[in-house]
Amino acid sequence: MLGQIKLVLFFLFLSSIGGVIWYVQHLQAENEILTLNNEKLNGAVEQQQALIQQQLRDIESKTAINEQITKNNAKLTADLNLANEKFNKVNASGERRDVGNLALSKPKSIERIERKRERQRARCFEIAQGSALTEEELNATKKSQINAECTNIANPNYTPY
């Protein structure tokens, strides 16, 4: 009887040793997985940080683009106001400029001016489409040299005086 108990205890002892070995191996395997997971998580954190940085750069870029477009649009609106100003300019004696009256009194002169203007308008459309500015346009600094129809886009170096 005692011998049988000893045998059972011996097998139990063996199985418990086996269990411990298996458990330690299992822990080691888990530890490896956890280490790998940790590496992956670190990688994911780095990726997330890079993504956040990219998003911040995108926001910055978007804001800059919006600001630039708003600024340029405001200037284009000012350009339209300038065209309006030309037609409604009031002279020293308080009279509004009337192109009709001017054309009646000096048809040849107005015709010449309008033909020149028409050429300038055509050039303005080319510039608006992306045509590169000529040296002449870039170097224009005098009133006689500028494109009076779209000075803001045609003559960037001209400063009104």
Added chain:
Amino acid sequence: MLNVLTLPILTILLISGCSTTKSLQVFTKEVERMPLNLQLPPVETLEQVNVIIVTSKNQEEVFAKMKEANIDPVVFGYSDEDWELVTKNNVRMRNQIIKLRAIIEAYKEYYEPEEQEGKSNMFKDLGTDEDFVPKTFNKDD
């Protein structure tokens, strides 16, 4: 004695049997779309148009000159007020082209920065605010 040995073994088995360590799922990164990279249309050169001023006084002279130059003596005209509007409409259309181009260039610059680098000539500062202060004009301006 038996309990002393079986209990820890059973506990170890139970604990290790319940514990599971899941491997992380790897999320694949989306492949970026190919840039469309469409080119803007070439610059359209407009035809030269000659403006003719016709008044009640010079009409005969104008038509006579047109006949001399073998041009049909007919004029498609605007009143002075309408001419003013046509001119302003031109500015509006031109501004609209500039705005639309600027938007297209901005989109390109935002979504295709490498391809666009150094190519943009529209998305730029149009000048200082002082450039837009109402100017004084001479008679011929």
